Amino acid sequence: MKLFFLSSIFFVSSLAYSQVKIMTFSEAESKRLSIKTLDSLYPGSKKFFDGSANTYFKSEQAFLLNVNSQARKHSNKKDNGTLWSRFYVSKEGRFDYFLYSFEGKVSEESKTRILDSLRNYLDNYRFPVKITAAHSFHQFINIGVIRQLPKGRHVISTLEEAVATTRPDTVKVLALNQLELKEVPDVIYKFTEMKELNLGGNELKNVNLDLTRLPKLKHVWLNNNQLTNNSLTFTENKNLRILNIQNNRFTDVPAAVQACKRLSSLWLGYNKLTQLNDDSFQGLRRLRDINLYSCDLSTLPQGVKKLRKLEVIDLYHNNLSELPSSIGQMRRLQQLALSNNQLNQLPTNLRKLRRLQAIYAHHNKLSSLPNLKRLRRLTILDINHNQFSTLPNFIGTLRVVEEIDVSYNNLSELPSQMPKLKRLKKLYLRQNPVTEDPMLLSRSKPIMEDLTQNKTDVSY
Secondary structure: OHHHHHHHHHHHHHHHOOOOOEEEEHHHHHHOOOOOHHHHHHHOOOEEHHHHHHHHHHHHHHHHHHHHHHHHHOOOOOOOOEEEEEEOOOOOOOEEEEEEEEEEOOOOOHHHHHHHHHHHHHHHHHOOOOOOOEEEEEEEEEOOOOOOOOOOOOOEEOOHHHHHHHHHHOOOOEEOOOOOOOOOOHHHOOOOOOOOOEEOOOOOEEEEEHHOOOOOOOEEEEEOOOOOOOOEEOOOOOOOOOEEEEOOOOOOOOOHHHHOOOOOOEOOOOOOOOOOOOOOOOOOOOOEEEOOOOOOOOOOOOOHHHHOOOOOOEEOOOOOEEEEEEHOOOOOOEEEEEEOOOOOOOOOHHHOOOOOOOEEOOOOOOOOOOOOOOOOOOOEEEEOOOOOOOOOHHHOOOOOOOEOOOOOOOOOOOOHHHHHOOOOOOOEEOOOOOOOOOOHHHHHHHHEEEEEEHHOEEEE
């Protein structure tokens, strides 16, 4: 009983010790934990990790991207500031201290949400490389939606300036983004020579654009508003080429899109497209680029084949476990972005996509690939963070491939055909048994040396 009691105390104290200590820079100063003091305790010697520099810095970069994502996810669009942060890492790869200060306009509610989120993330994070010495690093994070404005003589960026101008015929870009607009101002129709209209980041719930009055308009931004399927309407037009309606409240491709007869790019990311179906792509045959990033998709309808001229499709960060076979009918496809899904396999008829230049399929559950030897234009194959134990022999037939990333898989050897890839510039092999196990590494070393002689940068 006594032993159990002592063990319990040890477990609880260890758990408490493992939690990151979060405080502002001024709070740290009051506790005699200034930056100067902490930096002396976390000196960051020249060699503070085991393994290659590329492996460590890639993991640190992924960590910082996640921190940025967490901060932005828990802020709101009225925030406009920065978070200055400093991280202190123990030699066990655990975060001991997180010092911070908010600057600019950030609500107290956002601050609480951001700090709670980061506390949980930092408490559970462990570096994927072995840390050998305590060290620190810092990061500046933008909070909220920072207003981005184009530069140039032909740009108007305020409503007051739009109303006051006496030369609307000289204006090419009207940037009325992030102005808390609740309706589209009529003054936009004053600018008949306008090519780009940005109404993103407002509070628009209804948008009805008469594009016959804006004959030169080619690019419309309506992202980060509150639009729904039936609250967006356009007059029929042949001038609009690019439409950004990301991060609204669409559940399907809005019917208004079909009024844009020559639309080439449609950005729909960050909408919950739960009603996407075979008819959703009707009337979009001229589309060359579609963004469906993070749309809660568990299936992609077979009707996607109607996008016959599509060159780029972005399906990052969804819940897809398979792709429709009809994707093999999209013969003009050049870039297929499938990363961060739940894919177990890719359709066999991908081999029909003869114009395909890039496949991004990292962070899935793939353990094999269909035969891609007919893809004579493929230059990028990114399949890192999957479940490959071997690479297919056809890999040596991809004669124009320039970059292959198979990091974070379960490879125990490299195909003997790889040195045939004379145009290969970068091969990433990090975190595979073939590079971690000395015996397996020795077997594949001759292949790596041949690649290096061919001026291929082999990273592991």
